[in-house]
Amino acid sequence: METFDLLKQLTEAPGPTGKEEGAAAVIEPLWRPLVDEIVADRVGSLVGIKRGAGPMERPRPSILLAAHLDELGLMVSRIVEHGGYGFLRVTGLGGVDRRHLFGQTAVVHGVKPLTGVLGGLPYSYLPEQERDKAFSYETLVLDVGLPVEQVRELVSIGDFISFRQPLRKLGNGRVAGKALDNRSSVAAVTICLEYLQGRRHMWDVIAVATSQEETTYLGAYTSAYAQRPDAAVVIDVTHAKGPGSSESELAELGGGPVLGIGANVHPGLFKALRDAAEALEMKVGIEPHAAGSGTDAYAIQVAREGIPTGLIGIPLRYMHTMVETIDMADVERVGRLLAEMIARLDDHFMDGIREDMMRPHKPVGNGAEQNATKDGNA
Amino acid sequence: MNDLLKQLTEAIGVSGAEKEVRLLIRDLIADYVDEWSVDAMGNLVAIRRGTGQYDMRVLIDAHMDEVGLLITDIDSGGMLKFTNVGGFDDRALLGKVVQVGPDKITGVIGARAIHLLKSSEYSKVVKMDAMRIDIGAKSKEAASAKVKVGDYAAFVTEYEELDSDRTAIGKAFDNRAGCAALIELLRGERYPFDLVAAFTVQEEVGLRGARIAAFNARADAALVLECTPAYDLPNEKDVSPNVAMGKGVSVYIMDSRTIQDPRFVAHIMATGDAQGIPYQVRQPGGGGTNTGMIQRAGAGIPAATLAVPGRYAHTPTMMISLDDYHNIVRLADATLRTLTPDILRRA
Numbered sequence: 001m002e003t004f005d006l007l008k009q010l011t012e013a014p015g016p017t018g019k020e021e022g023a024a025a026v027i028e029p030l031w032r033p034l035v036d037e038i039v040a041d042r043v044g045s046l047v048g049i050k051r052g053a054g055p056m057e058r059p060r061p062s063i064l065l066a067a068h069l070d071e072l073g074l075m076v077s078r079i080v081e082h083g084g085y086g087f088l089r090v091t092g093l094g095g096v097d098r099r100h101l102f103g104q105t106a107v108v109h110g111v112k113p114l115t116g117v118l119g120g121l122p123y124s125y126l127p128e129q130e131r132d133k134a135f136s137y138e139t140l141v142l143d144v145g146l147p148v149e150q151v152r153e154l155v156s157i158g159d160f161i162s163f164r165q166p167l168r169k170l171g172n173g174r175v176a177g178k179a180l181d182n183r184s185s186v187a188a189v190t191i192c193l194e195y196l197q198g199r200r201h202m203w204d205v206i207a208v209a210t211s212q213e214e215t216t217y218l219g220a221y222t223s224a225y226a227q228r229p230d231a232a233v234v235i236d237v238t239h240a241k242g243p244g245s246s247e248s249e250l251a252e253l254g255g256g257p258v259l260g261i262g263a264n265v266h267p268g269l270f271k272a273l274r275d276a277a278e279a280l281e282m283k284v285g286i287e288p289h290a291a292g293s294g295t296d297a298y299a300i301q302v303a304r305e306g307i308p309t310g311l312i313g314i315p316l317r318y319m320h321t322m323v324e325t326i327d328m329a330d331v332e333r334v335g336r337l338l339a340e341m342i343a344r345l346d347d348h349f350m351d352g353i354r355e356d357m358m359r360p361h362k363p364v365g366n367g368a369e370q371n372a373t374k375d376g377n378a
Numbered sequence: 379m380n381d382l383l384k385q386l387t388e389a390i391g392v393s394g395a396e397k398e399v400r401l402l403i404r405d406l407i408a409d410y411v412d413e414w415s416v417d418a419m420g421n422l423v424a425i426r427r428g429t430g431q432y433d434m435r436v437l438i439d440a441h442m443d444e445v446g447l448l449i450t451d452i453d454s455g456g457m458l459k460f461t462n463v464g465g466f467d468d469r470a471l472l473g474k475v476v477q478v479g480p481d482k483i484t485g486v487i488g489a490r491a492i493h494l495l496k497s498s499e500y501s502k503v504v505k506m507d508a509m510r511i512d513i514g515a516k517s518k519e520a521a522s523a524k525v526k527v528g529d530y531a532a533f534v535t536e537y538e539e540l541d542s543d544r545t546a547i548g549k550a551f552d553n554r555a556g557c558a559a560l561i562e563l564l565r566g567e568r569y570p571f572d573l574v575a576a577f578t579v580q581e582e583v584g585l586r587g588a589r590i591a592a593f594n595a596r597a598d599a600a601l602v603l604e605c606t607p608a609y610d611l612p613n614e615k616d617v618s619p620n621v622a623m624g625k626g627v628s629v630y631i632m633d634s635r636t637i638q639d640p641r642f643v644a645h646i647m648a649t650g651d652a653q654g655i656p657y658q659v660r661q662p663g664g665g666g667t668n669t670g671m672i673q674r675a676g677a678g679i680p681a682a683t684l685a686v687p688g689r690y691a692h693t694p695t696m697m698i699s700l701d702d703y704h705n706i707v708r709l710a711d712a713t714l715r716t717l718t719p720d721i722l723r724r725a
Contacts, residue, residue, distance in 0.1 A: 080612045081612075082610065082611060083610045083619060083625075085610070085623075085624075087611065087612050095492055095493070096492075097473075097489075097492040097500075098500070099469070099472050099473075099500075099501070099502075099503070099504060100472040100473030100489070101473075102467075102469050102693065103470045103474065103690065103693040103694045104473060104474075104695070105547065105695055112541075114541050115538065115540055115541070115547070116540075117547055117689070117690060117695045117696075119689055119690040119693070119695075119697070120611070121609055121611050121613055122467065122607070122609065123467060125613060126613075127613075133502070133503065134469060134500075134501045134502065134503055135469060141611055141612065143611075143689065143690075143697060144540065144541070145540045145542055145544075145545030145547075145623075145697055145699075146540075146541065165475070168475060168486075169484065169514075170484055170485065170486070170512065170513055171483070171513050171514030171515050171520070171524065172514045172515065172516060172520075174514035176475065176484075176486040176512075239491055239493065239494060242488060242512065243457055243488060243489070243490075243508075243510035243512065244489055244490030244504075254516075294493070317488055317512065318473075318486070318488030318489065318491060318512075319492070319493060320493070321472070321488055321491075322473045322474075323473050323475060323486035323487065323488050323512075324488075325486060325488065325512060325514075
């Protein structure tokens with residue numbers, strides 16, 4: 001499938017944090033032909049397992065690929081009657097950027113889906129203390145255009161609300177839409193699974209579309225526990241340079257996969273990803289995380305006995321808005337990089353990264369400038 | 379699905395660049411009018427002759443322009459700087475998709491991600507001059523191949539009818555709702571007098587087009603069809619709504635630009651009462667329509683204004699009641715069919 005069509009299907013599906021079944025319903029048929037087994041877990045994640053070619057007599061090692069399927073959303077907090085109409089007051093699900101809400105449309109998932117407009121009063125009608133601020137949840141309404149009696153029949157406090165935005169093409173293979181955080185990573189995992197149809201890999205691959213990353217990493221904690229993988233790679237989006245964000249530490253849109261490094265990332269997984277990129281002659285960026293990475297890696301790293309975890313970022317502009325923007329080439333590159341890394345995993349990989357932890361004065365890759373001094377332990 | 383509203387609201391016509399919507403309206407009315415022409419500013423003016431009963435010309439105005447953006451510069455990274463065309467709340471711009479220039483290049487307006495903000499910036503309004511339109515170009519040269527300084531940008535919002543079937547959302551109901559109503563009047567039976575239908579330009583930047591349209595029309599009376607902002611939303615300090623969506627056609631008595639012709643207004647309300655067409659008097663006060671220009675054209679023209687109440691005016695997504703829309707067509711039609719020179723004659 002063309003990457004645009006894949007992303008379009010994935011991003012347009014509704015999957016606000018905590019109510020991801022709309023997104024899972026789109027992912028399931030995409031993954032089913034690519035994996036040997038597919039299961040929905042009990043807290044909203046979707047798990048697809050593709051068996052490796054390793055011997056059956058002992059448990060095959062497995063690698064878990066985590067890409068969260070939830071997206072930001074809103075939730076109904078109150079129904080307010082005014083002039084006979086029922087207006088909905090809302091609150092955020094996940095780190096919603098309220099500055100972007102005014103003038104958007106959204107769908108309330110009540111008794112049946114209802115489309116509404118996120119509106120508010122003009123400047124001069126707002127209370128004075130609200131005038132020079134972005135709209136707050138006290139001043140915004142979700143207006144479904146219905147009389148209050150009907151609204152009360154169809155909508156309840158606590159109903160989930162998803163944003164709407166068709167995926168659109170910009171120039172240079174770039175696309176803009178909602179939920180590219182993190183369906184673009186789900187797309188990359190799908191592309192990886194497609195590559196693996198034609199490539200021999202020894203390890204089992206456990207692809208997980210994790211739930212509730214935007215709030216608690218719930219799906220990452222539980223799927224890492226349930227699947228008990230030997231290693232994991234988390235795929236999520238990372239900030240790309242754009243208007244208002246020109247810091248040198250940010251990634252370039254279209255600049256290729258960004259490999260996470262730091263306390264939240266196992267050096268062995270970082271190195272495996274970097275080596276795979278070198279084998280593909282693929283340019284990668286490096287993003288240091290001083291503490292948590294703000295991704296599912298934070299949960300998976302400490303699941304069970306601890307799971308060596310790597311992190312790949314897809315550069316994205318305008319994160320947590322309805323115009324998130326990515327370069328489709330980056331998604332394709334991440335898919336290819338994952339497949340290459342997985343195909344290179346062998347029986348000795350886990351022992352190798354364990355030994356590396358105890359090898360004195362041989363820091364495993366610390367930046368692009370050290371790529372030349374390989375330590376020979378591929 | 380109301381095809382007329384769909385076609386009209388999805389067409390682009392930012393003030394000063396109304397060509398697309400002008401051509402669309404021309405195609406929609408050409409078979410129903412006796413003549414049409416385009417004047418020096420781009421107003422589309424059509425004549426529908428009357429039955430000959432009264433020697434009278436009535437101007438019906440509906441502005442066809444909409445608020446939008448104007449590209450003012452292309453920066454070194456290929457991002458587009460812009461300014462507003464027509465009144466805008468800066469807060470309505472973030473997170474929106476726009477179409478730029480005659481080739482409708484898709485662009486988005488983003489901002490520094492919330493993760494990278496200080497908490498004191500979470501509710502700070504981003505000013506328009508700090509925003510950029512991102513069309514995916516990687517350099518100034520690449521962007522310049524697709525977009526020019528001076529190109530206009532409009533929002534991308536598809537027309538939709540909501541669950542109730544009585545409510546529609548879309549962009550530019552201000553004033554494509556008025557344009558649609560005027561087109562419906564032109565498609566009806568002939569009136570007892572000549573109708574001059576003016577689809578005017580540049581209302582949003584100072585009622586500019588209506589001024590010359592009114593001068594050229596040499597009309598005996600004028601009726602302006604509009605979409606007026608409805609502020610009937612819940613608020614901490616409850617303000618009595620100026621008009622309310624779904625509660626009938628908004629009849630103007632006074633706004634910041636005009637006191638409407640009392641005879642004409644009385645005739646409109648009497649017509650509504652007699653024929654059971656729901657209307658509401660718009661709370662006298664602020665705002666202004668083309669009536670302000672038309673009334674003072676030439677030696678003066680008795681004028682009145684009818685409007686569809688529309689929530690969220692001057693944002694990418696407005697909302698109207700389709701009942702209000704049908705009623706403005708009915709009330710305008712009934713008002714005109716019973717209008718006589720005597721009604722407007724001053725004592």
